[in-house]
Amino acid sequence: MRIVVLAGGIGGARFLRGLQQAAPDADITVIGNTGDDIHLFGLKVCPDLDTVMYTLGGGINEEQGWGRTDETFHLKEELAAYGVGPEWFGLGDRDFATHIVRTQMLSAGYPLSAVTEALCDRWKPGVRLIPMSDDRVETHVAVTLPDSGERKVIHFQEYWVRLRASVAAEAVVPVGAEQAKPAPGVLEAIAEADVILFPPSNPVVSVGTILAVPGIREAIADAGVPVVGLSPIVGDAPVRGMADKVLAAVGVESTAAAVAEHYGSGLLDGWLVDTVDAAIVERVETAGIRCRAVPLMMSDLDAAARMAREALTLAEEVRGA
Amino acid sequence: MRIVVLAGGIGGARFLRGLQQAAPDADITVIGNTGDDIHLFGLKVCPDLDTVMYTLGGGINEEQGWGRTDETFHLKEELAAYGVGPEWFGLGDRDFATHIVRTQMLSAGYPLSAVTEALCDRWKPGVRLIPMSDDRVETHVAVTLPDSGERKVIHFQEYWVRLRASVAAEAVVPVGAEQAKPAPGVLEAIAEADVILFPPSNPVVSVGTILAVPGIREAIADAGVPVVGLSPIVGDAPVRGMADKVLAAVGVESTAAAVAEHYGSGLLDGWLVDTVDAAIVERVETAGIRCRAVPLMMSDLDAAARMAREALTLAEEVRGA
Numbered sequence: 001m002r003i004v005v006l007a008g009g010i011g012g013a014r015f016l017r018g019l020q021q022a023a024p025d026a027d028i029t030v031i032g033n034t035g036d037d038i039h040l041f042g043l044k045v046c047p048d049l050d051t052v053m054y055t056l057g058g059g060i061n062e063e064q065g066w067g068r069t070d071e072t073f074h075l076k077e078e079l080a081a082y083g084v085g086p087e088w089f090g091l092g093d094r095d096f097a098t099h100i101v102r103t104q105m106l107s108a109g110y111p112l113s114a115v116t117e118a119l120c121d122r123w124k125p126g127v128r129l130i131p132m133s134d135d136r137v138e139t140h141v142a143v144t145l146p147d148s149g150e151r152k153v154i155h156f157q158e159y160w161v162r163l164r165a166s167v168a169a170e171a172v173v174p175v176g177a178e179q180a181k182p183a184p185g186v187l188e189a190i191a192e193a194d195v196i197l198f199p200p201s202n203p204v205v206s207v208g209t210i211l212a213v214p215g216i217r218e219a220i221a222d223a224g225v226p227v228v229g230l231s232p233i234v235g236d237a238p239v240r241g242m243a244d245k246v247l248a249a250v251g252v253e254s255t256a257a258a259v260a261e262h263y264g265s266g267l268l269d270g271w272l273v274d275t276v277d278a279a280i281v282e283r284v285e286t287a288g289i290r291c292r293a294v295p296l297m298m299s300d301l302d303a304a305a306r307m308a309r310e311a312l313t314l315a316e317e318v319r320g321a
Numbered sequence: 322m323r324i325v326v327l328a329g330g331i332g333g334a335r336f337l338r339g340l341q342q343a344a345p346d347a348d349i350t351v352i353g354n355t356g357d358d359i360h361l362f363g364l365k366v367c368p369d370l371d372t373v374m375y376t377l378g379g380g381i382n383e384e385q386g387w388g389r390t391d392e393t394f395h396l397k398e399e400l401a402a403y404g405v406g407p408e409w410f411g412l413g414d415r416d417f418a419t420h421i422v423r424t425q426m427l428s429a430g431y432p433l434s435a436v437t438e439a440l441c442d443r444w445k446p447g448v449r450l451i452p453m454s455d456d457r458v459e460t461h462v463a464v465t466l467p468d469s470g471e472r473k474v475i476h477f478q479e480y481w482v483r484l485r486a487s488v489a490a491e492a493v494v495p496v497g498a499e500q501a502k503p504a505p506g507v508l509e510a511i512a513e514a515d516v517i518l519f520p521p522s523n524p525v526v527s528v529g530t531i532l533a534v535p536g537i538r539e540a541i542a543d544a545g546v547p548v549v550g551l552s553p554i555v556g557d558a559p560v561r562g563m564a565d566k567v568l569a570a571v572g573v574e575s576t577a578a579a580v581a582e583h584y585g586s587g588l589l590d591g592w593l594v595d596t597v598d599a600a601i602v603e604r605v606e607t608a609g610i611r612c613r614a615v616p617l618m619m620s621d622l623d624a625a626a627r628m629a630r631e632a633l634t635l636a637e638e639v640r641g642a
Contacts, residue, residue: 042425074393078418082443084425093414097399104363104405122403 001026004193008033008206009048010065013055015199018304028127029189035139035174035209038157043099057123068094088162113183132210135180142171165242169249177212190219195315198229203259204246221267226315228270231256235276260284270314322347325514329354329527330369331386334376336520339625349448350510356460356495356530359478364420378444389415409483434504453531456501460526463492486563490570498533511540516636519550524580525567542588547636549591552577556597581605591635
């Protein structure tokens with residue numbers, strides 16, 4: 001079975017680990033979000049790709065969900081001593097190596113997809129990890145700063161990590177997405193997929209950014225295979241992260257039903273909501289999307305695997321319908 | 322008193338610390354060797370400048386004489402795990418920060434002299450540290466590899482650090498030196514100096530490389546102030562490092578007298594040799610260079626300060642002659 005997964009960071013990575021347990025023989029291709037990429041200290045940093053790679057490769061800091069295990073922060077301390085920031089972005093000494101290798105390869109002319117493949121040669125994540133695009137896409141967020149009242153467009157990481165989404169996102173723009181092309185292998189993987197899954201990743205700044213690359217949304221809609229998603233919203237609140245803030249920016253209420261409708265029946269065939277949201281199953285089905293209520297808290301690997309199994313079961317129901 | 326010092330790495334840095342103790346009120350300008358600079362992992366590394374900066378700024382690893390104190394090597398370990406080398410060059414996590422800041426500033430268009438000044442804003446070495454040139458100069462060494470018999474030209478750092486000068490240096494070439502211009506402030510500092518000192522740094526790949534930048538040797542010879550050097554060779558062997566190997570490449574025997582003659586009386590007015598070499602004082606003086614035999618082992622800061630005082634005393638003798 002060939003499965004394509006559109007993944008953001010932590011939620012996507014943990015779901016993928018569950019999927020590997022649920023479908024050990026599946027051939028999994030991950031299309032990774034690169035909209036949260038950022039250039040720091042002259043280096044190209046790809047947080048979502050790295051979170052997937054480290055999580056599936058056994059190098060992740062399990063507690064925080066991002067960054068490396070056994071990490072130290074000496075380099076960052078020294079940069080701060082030189083007065084060089086930003087200080088709010090937590091790059092560890094081990095993590096820096098990934099960005100240095102990536103930046104060197106990019107400078108040598110390799111596209112990001114080839115660089116990602118090379119990095120995965122070390123980590124052996126057990127999936128094929130492809131960035132959504134080799135072109136530069138960086139999500140920016142329009143905010144009004146509370147102190148000055150100044151309206152400003154800032155990088156998504158500044159919004160997410162520095163401001164911790166503490167102010168309203170007035171607009172979310174994946175800068176460069178319109179001109180971006182899917183990376184080599186993305187459309188082919190979608191065309192050859194038996195199932196396409198949207199993990200409980202952020203529907204705006206993770207899955208939404210991937211879908212904003214021209215050709216990807218269309219390829220998924222036209223693939224003719226079940227497309228099943230898992231709600232990142234449980235009981236009207238994001239399971240983790242601050243999805244509600246960016247959903248508001250695109251005019252979508254923070255409910256499992258509204259997110260399903262945001263994707264739409266033209267794209268999505270099946271939708272899993274948490275058992276606490278069982279009451280909205282009917283509303284989603286009325287919108288033309290097959291819906292089931294199952295436990296959606298990824299408290300551990302087994303829970304993630306159960307979620308993945310439910311998603312694959314729903315996909316088979318869609319296929320048989 | 323304005324003192325100009327032409328400095329290499331460890332020997333130069335330790336001598337400078339002694340000079341600061343010996344002449345606390347002096348205005349010291351250090352012209353630093355950049356011929357051992359190397360590009361590693363996409364970063365510009367300036368080992369000699371950093372050794373001076375870290376030593377005088379209190380950040381040096383005192384035992385090894387180079388690199389940072391309290392250092393870790395996690396980034397380097399990770400680079401090796403990615404199969405990215407070279408592994409023989411010991412960049413620590415804290416040290417990396419210096420190279421990242423430097424590389425970012427160079428990429429932004431600042432010349433190395435301005436970058437060095439900015440780095441020194443943090444370290445406050447108590448001297449003005451100027452690279453010999455803002456232009457790229459990299460010393461290369463011609464060797465015959467013992468295994469294959471292949472003749473090869475390698476970067477000085479590869480010769481020094483990886484091969485530990487275990488094969489003969491057949492030629493030493495400061496690539497780029499002929500086209501290089503002295504950095505802003507270098508010729509001015511020399512012209513305004515009251516005394517010019519050559520610390521017991523390597524006469525070929527440290528002081529020699531600085532002198533190879535067109536204009537510097539001439540400016541020193543024409544400065545009309547005492548130029549006094551300290552022999553890095555004690556009893557026919559280098560005090561530290563492998564100066565004998567690179568002296569052989571330029572046809573100079575590894576003795577304190579031969580090094581003085583290599584600099585020549587056109588450049589050098591005074592020369593300090595170690596007491597074990599007292600017998601050669603006459604030979605050096607015959608060559609037109611005032612010479613004294615004093616203890617030249619920089620075993621600690623006080624010893625270095627005594628050497629600096631001897632150098633300044635000899636300079637005054639030269640001036641009064």
